[in-house]
Amino acid sequence: MITVNNLHKHFGELKVLNGIDQHISPGEKVVIIGPSGSGKSTFLRCLNLLEKPTGGQIFFEGTEITAPKADIDALRRRMGMVFQQFNLFPHLSVMDNITLAPITHKLLTKAQAQERAMELLNRVGLPEKANAFPKQLSGGQQQRIAIVRALAMNPDVMLFDEPTSALDPEMVGEVLEVMKALALDGMTMVVVTHEMGFAKEVGDRVLFMDAGVVLEEGTPSAIFENAQNPRTQDFLRKVL
């Protein structure tokens, strides 16, 4: 579904990604771990071109999205993204946050979009918040709404960049539950996280990134119980 060839990203002199090759299959759950500054977010943001790669290619569902003429907006409609800081639209109600994109893209009528939004809100246990504004919600609720907002576009892939890192500890669980349910539904997911429990439980494959490359990858058990690279071992000793 996503193929990445020799991906490079430099910010001026700073070389953040130094040649990443990856293939992500439909339905796969890929979890990315690694120390701060290793390029995890940058890699994820390259996948939907929020960052423009400085080298290499990315293919999504058969089209090269790094080609100069690629329709970036069309690509992004099929790739949902969830941010560490939620980034809900504060001037819009929860309902309008969710329906804005499908209505603007004329994928659904307003009534259809609202019906679909209520369906999704029910799935994350927040139907009564449809008319609330983001600032009236807790962090955990905001993040669940942000997930719903992305899902409302019916994406083929969901990208998560540390979705629980900005949350108070007691709210981490409710967001992870939603993500687990999504995984069970068969969604293709790429998740940057420090939640090792989630990685073990949900991940099909874990990537350990360091200094802009994928240093080691494998099944959760291969990485967490039997890491080969000393850097991986060192990192896991610190976080586990």
Add this chain to the structure above:
Amino acid sequence: MLSTLMLSSAQAASVNQFDQWWLLIKDKAIAGDLNFWENLYKEIYQNVLFNNRWQNYLRGLGITLEVSFFAALFGLALGMLLAMMRLSGVKPLEKIAGIYIGVIRGTPMLLQVLIINFGLFGSIAIDRVIIGVIACGINSAAYVSEIIRSGILSVDKGQTEAGRSLGLSPWQTMRLIIFPQALKTALPALCNEFITLIKETSILAYIALTELTKAGDYIRSKTYSAFTPYIVSGILYLIVTGVLTHLLGKLERRLRQGDNR
């Protein structure tokens, strides 16, 4: 003396009544033999009441408000356009907008008005109100654009990223997500700019537009009173700006409360 007169005829304060009071003190006025209250009445009579002169001020106020309102609309539209140009990332557009703003903010408004009046419209018969709207709008746009630009820049970068990640185009993201938030932040400053604009339209007196300042000046030319006509104009400006400033204060308080929405 005046107060007893007022009491005795309080039921019908028509212009005729004012004229009668005037006749009573007229001889003393000619002799230069008035006390303070009589002097005040003389000034008000000559500069406001006589010949329905108060209508001149009100007409002037009407023109001031008319010019300010349309200049504000024009300035807002042009200011938004300039702000977009400055943030467009397209170098020539950024340059053009930057030069425009620099020139307007770096030269006196009076000079701009004179250039537009005599330079651009010197040979064309066109309503002075329209010239005033254009001149003040062109000036205001430069300030409005800076207010809006800083409003746009104050919106968190994550908002743009969230919009774009949903597949919205840059323009859709600007229109549906960034702009509404920027406008809310900029609203108090924009209202302030409007209040400033109302006062600055007085410069149009220079091109003989009979707005409120020119109206006062016209009365002075009839009565030769040094102060009173200008003070009457000033009071009318104060009423308008005072009311607007009060409303602005209310708006700011509401926006601050609404922040916790």
